[in-house]
Amino acid sequence: MNVLFLTMVNISTLKERGIYHDLLNHFVSKNHAVYIISPLERRLKKKTVMIQEGNATILQVQTLNLSKTNSIEKGLGQLMVESQYLSALKKHFKHVVFDLVLYSTPPITFSKVISYIKRKDHAYSYLLLKDIFPQNAVDMQMMKKGGFIHRYFKKKEKKLYTLSETIGCMSKANKQYILKNNPDIPEDKIEVNPNSIKPVFIDYSEREKNLIKSRYAIPLYKKIFVYGGNLGVPQGIDFLIETIANFRESDAHIVVVGNGTQFYKLSAWFDKNKPSNASLLSGLPKAEYDSLLAACDIGMIFLHHGFTIPNFPSRLLAYLEMKKPVLAATDVHTDIGTVIEEAGCGYWVQAGDIKAMQDKISRLCQEDTVPLGENGYNLLKSEYTVDRTYQLIIDKVHV
Helix, strand or coil: CEEEEECCCCCCCCCCCCHHHHHHHHHHHCCCEEEEEEEECHHHCCCCEEEEECCEEEEEEECCCCCCCCHHHHHHHHHHHHHHHHHHHHHHCCCCCCCEEEEEECCCCCHHHHHHHHHHHCCEEEEEECCCCCHHHHHCCCCCCCCHHHHHHHHHHHHHHHHCCEEEECCHHHHHHHHHHCCCCCHHHEEECCCCECCCCCCCCHHHHHHHHHHCCCCCCCEEEEEEEECCHHHCHHHHHHHHHCCCCCCEEEEEEEECCCHHHHHHHHHHHCCCCEEEEECCCHHHHHHHHHHCCEEEEECCCCCCCCCCCCHHHHHHHCCCCEEEEECCCCCHHHHHHHCCCEEEEECCCHHHHHHHHHHHHHCCCHHHHHHHHHHHHHHCEHHHHHHHHHHHHCC
């Protein structure tokens, strides 16, 4: 089967790990030919290029900056990427007949590309819904509800949902939100197909963990809380800062590692306040981040309190993979806290509730967290592996 994957993630090789890399590698392992169209953002200063890796063909298309940039360039980039991808597809893959077209959100602006493939090849279209746009932008006050730009993107969103033969949502709350706000979509068109990975657990000795901690100047004999990932407005950085400012556990330490539009705000706060109970690291390559995470004790998730859409951050999987208990501080609309607490692998607090946050931090500092980590790993193996995601997709294509 020939599979086309459209993404806004910069994929230059499948020899790395991540939710898309792992899934596409699984398709390759099942003897499918995988074709990937991925952006080469302006900051990289490179031209469109095609890369061959066995049964995978990666077409990197030159675009504007689509991430970690200002809202104007990000918006223009999303408007232009559709025509850029379509032009590249017609030029480089014109002789390929596709059986399946996979795509994720963001963006919601791939409709012309999907329509072209469906019309030309009668390919099955499957949407991996990772973001609900433009409502997320409204929630973050980056877009005015009912304004011209909002109406434009709502039209694009509706078109994308209509074109998609199946919509795979990240969680039950995700699915219910889509059904409630899009009553014209048949319920049997939507299924829960969450973020997934191929788990690789790193089992370090205490000596190895201490060597890694020393490399990043992290205290050796304290319980280490770690937040890893994007540092942007959606992550509710103000509450992360408030959590660090009110962190009172003498035998614990918080490590923040990542990049994003709010990194410099966080860095400025660290420079001014010089907290002794926390460390800030710029984003690390995936392999190095995994090693650091394996040496820490508890994973943290932050989401902005203003969200009305049910996000489900993929960083949860990294914590579960390394058998780390999870402490999530989010809005009330996501069900990630429910999933964590029902699985017995961590705790949830409402973003902004600093007393509840302090209480949960104290509890995690005092209790044996090994059982929580094991419960999380079992949750990962039962719900969030790529073979499950793959099978859900294949079952639809082969109906």
